[in-house]
Amino acid sequence: LQQNPFALLGVTTRDDRRRIVELAEEKSLELDHDACQKARSDLTSPRMRLSAEMSWLPGASPGKAAQFVSALHSDPMSIREESGLPTLAHLNLLASAFEAVDGNDSADDVAEFIQEMAYLVDDLSAEQVLRDVNEDRSVSGFPEVKGIEQVEAELSERKRYYRNAIKDALNRLPPASLVDAMTAAVDQITGGGDGHAPELIDDLVDSYAVETQGFLQKEAESVEKLINAARDAATSGEEVEPIVDKLVVVARNWDKVAQPIQLSAKARGIDHDPSHEIAYAIRSLAIDLFNEHDMLDQSKRLTELIQELFAELPEVVERVDEDADALEDIASGRQMVSEKFKDFTLSGNSFSWKGQRYDISTIKHIGFY
Numbered sequence: 516l517q518q519n520p521f522a523l524l525g526v527t528t529r530d531d532r533r534r535i536v537e538l539a540e541e542k543s544l545e546l547d548h549d550a551c552q553k554a555r556s557d558l559t560s561p562r563m564r565l566s567a568e569m570s571w572l573p574g575a576s577p578g579k580a581a582q583f584v585s586a587l588h589s590d591p592m593s594i595r596e597e598s599g600l601p602t603l604a605h606l607n608l609l610a611s612a613f614e615a616v617d618g619n620d621s622a623d624d625v626a627e628f629i630q631e632m633a634y635l636v637d638d639l640s641a642e643q644v645l646r647d648v649n650e651d652r653s654v655s656g657f658p659e660v661k662g663i664e665q666v667e668a669e670l671s672e673r674k675r676y677y678r679n680a681i682k683d684a685l686n687r688l689p690p691a692s693l694v695d696a697m698t699a700a701v702d703q704i705t706g707g708g709d710g711h712a713p714e715l716i717d718d719l720v721d722s723y724a725v726e727t728q729g730f731l732q733k734e735a736e737s738v739e740k741l742i743n744a745a746r747d748a749a750t751s752g753e754e755v756e757p758i759v760d761k762l763v764v765v766a767r768n769w770d771k772v773a774q775p776i777q778l779s780a781k782a783r784g785i786d787h788d789p790s791h792e793i794a795y796a797i798r799s800l801a802i803d804l805f806n807e808h809d810m811l812d813q814s815k816r817l818t819e820l821i822q823e824l825f826a827e828l829p830e831v832v833e834r835v836d837e838d839a840d841a842l843e844d845i846a847s848g849r850q851m852v853s854e855k856f857k858d859f860t861l862s863g864n865s866f867s868w869k870g871q872r873y874d875i876s877t878i879k880h881i882g883f884y
Contacts, residue, residue: 516584516611520554520567527577528568528651532559561658565648569669570676572608574601574647583608591615595631601647602638603673609635610677616684622695625688629681629700633713636674641666678718697723697775701782708781708827720779727772731789734769738793741765742800749808759813762797763820769793770824777827787828794825798835815843 516522523546524538539555557563572580583604586593591612597605609632616625645666649659660666685693701720705712712720741762748755770777773790780787801817804810821835 516571516587516607519571520557521571521580522584523550523554524558526558527580528571528573529577529654531656535559564657565660565665566669566672568648568651569603569644569666569673570607572601572604573644573651575604580604587611595628601643602635602640603644603647603670606632606635606639606673606677610680613680613684617687618689618692620688622688622692623699625684625692625696626699626703629696629716629719630704632677632681633700633704633715636677636715637713639670639674641670644670674715674718678715678722681715681719682722694772694775698771698778701775701778705778705782708778710782712779712782717779717783720775724776727776731769731773734765734772735789735793737765738762738769739796742796745800746803749804749810755804755808755810755813759816763816766793766797766820766824774827777825781827781829790825790828791831794821794828794831794835797821798831798838801838 520526521528524535524542526535526538530538535555535558539551543551557567572583575583583594583597587608592615594608594612597608600608609628613628613632616628641663645660645663648666652659685696688696697719701712701716702708704710704716741758745755745758745762747753748758770790773787777787777790780790797817798821801814801821804817805814818835818838821831825831825835
């Protein structure tokens with residue numbers, strides 16, 4: 516908004532061509548001459564003017580517009596308290612307020628701010644914008660915009676600008692806060708992935724997925740190496756637990772960054788293939804550790820990890836829940852046997868149980884079978 520031709524020249528959407536030229540000449544004496552002449556050209560050319568109008572405050576009166584711009588200078592976040600504004604004007608103000616977001620803002624507050632923007636973007640109406648623009652043009656004497664196609668094209672540019680404004684704000688946060696803000700925004704607005712997200716959220720997640728791809732790929736490679744190391748250690752009789760400890764840490768790091776993408780994929784009814792690959796790779800290790808090496812505790816630990824990290828993947832959850840039930844049954848059975856035979860000792864051809872000694876030949880007669 517600060518760089519908009521209307522702001523630069525100090526004109527309103529209702530000023531006529533003569534007033535625009537007059538103010539452009541005045542501003543040229545104190546500001547950059549070329550910038551003022553370009554602003555004048557943008558506002559006096561009907562075709563170029565639409566872009567300036569739609570990135571300004573269409574539908575707001577000149578007096579209100581001046582108040583809002585002043586508020587942006589003194590207290591940018593106060594704009595979030597405004598209500599009853601035309602949707603496009605409101606969005607343009609909020610996008611400017613996003614420039615005030617910095618590393619001191621909490622992830623939860625930024626997530627809430629993102630959601631406010633997202634809902635408003637879904638409320639945008641090309642027809643309403645066209646009416647607001649033409650209402651001001653009827654006063655200023657500029658030709659009305661006839662086709663709604665021009666407005667729709669400019670709205671596409673506006674939406675791209677909003678997404679970039681939010682991305683820039685997120686990039687000013689510490690990395691951990693950026694991830695937390697994205698996760699909270701997607702989680703809250705989709706109800707944990709159970710409902711569709713507004714268009715702006717989907718666009719943000721798509722950009723986030725591209726920008727985090729390198730990190731996720733690197734961590735996925737680390738997960739694969741640790742899985743192979745755990746298998747090798749189990750086969751050679753070495754200690755597996757320290758390797759599983761590292762695997763848990765790396766998997767959690769990977770999942771924390773991938774969470775917004777997983778939630779968005781669930782909300783859209785699509786699969787996030789990297790999540791499925793990692794989940795099934797860890798599941799395969801858990802199965803092998805139990806079936807081939809009888810490592811029940813480590814297998815249970817990995818199974819519970821998958822249940823925790825990949826709750827957004829229905830197919831994975833269903834299979835791993837079955838694994839968990841089977842492992843729990845086995846663990847319970849072993850505990851029951853352990854308790855039943857805690858007083859049992861074997862020595863040569865006889866055994867002791869509950870303080871009495873028996874010959875091996877009597878074992879069938881006391882219920883051991």
